[in-house]
Amino acid sequence: MTEPVRLAKRLAAMASCSRREAELYIAGGWVTVDGLVVEEPQFMVSQQKIELHPDASLTTVEPVTILLHQPPADADAAQQLICAATHAPDDPSGIAVLKRHFVRLTPCAPLQANAGGLAVFTQDWRVARKLVDDLATVEQEYIVEVTGELGADGLKRLNHGLSFNGRALPPIKVSWQNETRLRFALKGVQPGQIAHMCRSVGLDVVTMKRIRIGRVSMAKLQPGSWRYLMPHERF
Numbered sequence: 415m416t417e418p419v420r421l422a423k424r425l426a427a428m429a430s431c432s433r434r435e436a437e438l439y440i441a442g443g444w445v446t447v448d449g450l451v452v453e454e455p456q457f458m459v460s461q462q463k464i465e466l467h468p469d470a471s472l473t474t475v476e477p478v479t480i481l482l483h484q485p486p487a488d489a490d491a492a493q494q495l496i497c498a499a500t501h502a503p504d505d506p507s508g509i510a511v512l513k514r515h516f517v518r519l520t521p522c523a524p525l526q527a528n529a530g531g532l533a534v535f536t537q538d539w540r541v542a543r544k545l546v547d548d549l550a551t552v553e554q555e556y557i558v559e560v561t562g563e564l565g566a567d568g569l570k571r572l573n574h575g576l577s578f579n580g581r582a583l584p585p586i587k588v589s590w591q592n593e594t595r596l597r598f599a600l601k602g603v604q605p606g607q608i609a610h611m612c613r614s615v616g617l618d619v620v621t622m623k624r625i626r627i628g629r630v631s632m633a634k635l636q637p638g639s640w641r642y643l644m645p646h647e648r649f
Contacts, residue, residue: 416460416461417460417537418458418460419458419459419460420438420455420456420457420458420624421436421447421452421454421455421456421457421458421459421525422436422440422455422456422458424459424464425439425440425445425464425466426466427533428466428547429466435472436455437455438472438473439466439470439472440452440453440454440455440457441455441472441473441475441512441514442470442471442472442512442562443446443469443512444466444467444469444470444471445465445466446464446465446466446467446554447459447462447464447468448462448463449463449465451515453512453513464473465584467633474597475512475514477536477537477538477539478509478515478536478537478538478642478643478646479509479534479536479537479538479541479642479643480496480515480519480534480535480536480563480641480642480643481532481533481534481630481632481635481640481641481642482496482532482534482535482635482636482639482640482641482642483494483530483531483532483632483635483636483637483639483640484525484530484531484532484533484535485530485638486528486529486530486621489610492521492533492596493519493521493535494593494637495534495640496516496519496640497516498511500638500639500640501639501640501641502635502636502639502640502641503633505641506644507641507642507643507644507645508643509642510560515611517632518537519535519537520535520536520537520542520546521533521534521535521538522534522536522541522542522545522546522549523545523546523549523552523554524537524605524618524624525626526556526603526605526606526607526608526609526622526624527605527606527609528619528622529556529621529622529623529624529626530621530622530623530624530637531556531557531622531623531624531632532624532625532626532627532630532631532632532635533624534627534643536643541643541649544628545627545649546649549601549602550601550602552601552628552649553599553600553601553626553627553628554599554600554601554603554606554626554627554628555597555598555599555624555625555626555627556564556597556598556600556622556623556624556625557591557595557596557597557598557620557622557624557625558596558597558598558608558612558619558621558622558623559595559620559621560592560595560596560612560617560618560619560620561617561618561620562595562612562616562617562618564614564615564616564617565616568615568616568617569588569589569590569615569640571614571615572586572588572596572611572615573585573587573588574609574613575588576609576611576614576615578604578607578611579604583607583611584601584602586598586600587599587600594620596612596617597610602608608622627649628648629647629648629649630643630647630648630649
């Protein structure tokens with residue numbers, strides 16, 4: 415019987431490359447063991463069939479940002495939805511799904527309470543800085559299903575004239591999408607703000623869905639599924 419060795423060591427000998435190069439190939443998802451992708455250089459192998467993809471690249475795996483269509487839930491429950499099985503089949507990014515994409519994800523730009531829609535989780539410090547430190551400057555768009563009767567000046571007050579937590583709110587873009595749905599486009603939205611605004615003009619919120627953060631839209635992403643942020647997309 416062959417003594418078990420680390421996959422990186424076996425690949426280095428097999429492909430005539432350095433141990434570091436072997437580790438990069440493995441971490442990049444380019445190596446299979448008995449037909450299954452293995453991403454852990456320390457994985458122990460003995461007599462299994464090891465193959466290196468013919469298009470294998472030594473490019474370092476870049477941090478990713480994941481866009482999730484989150485059903486109404488807390489952030490911890492939402493993050494559990496992010497796995498290979500829930501990856502959108504029509505993801506246009508072309509990024510290969512790797513296990514390492516699901517670790518050390520930072521949730522950004524929290525949704526309003528009881529809302530669903532576009533949620534962002536990232537490994538990229540630049541995205542985290544934009545959506546955590548600078549979130550007040552990024553416009554968010556919500557579609558809000560409401561019931562109740564809006565007074566004659568209600569829409570005008572929603573756009574400008576309401577207060578929240580003792581402070582006057584800045585001008586906000588609010589318009590009817592149809593007879594029961596309002597569209598809110600606003601910056602610096604605070605927890606509970608949209609529901610409070612609706613109550614202030616005689617409306618009750620039925621559902622809320624965030625469909626856009628900055629220049630990034632949720633588009634046709636189905637509930638419970640996710641895709642990668644593409645390299646050219648910017649919040």
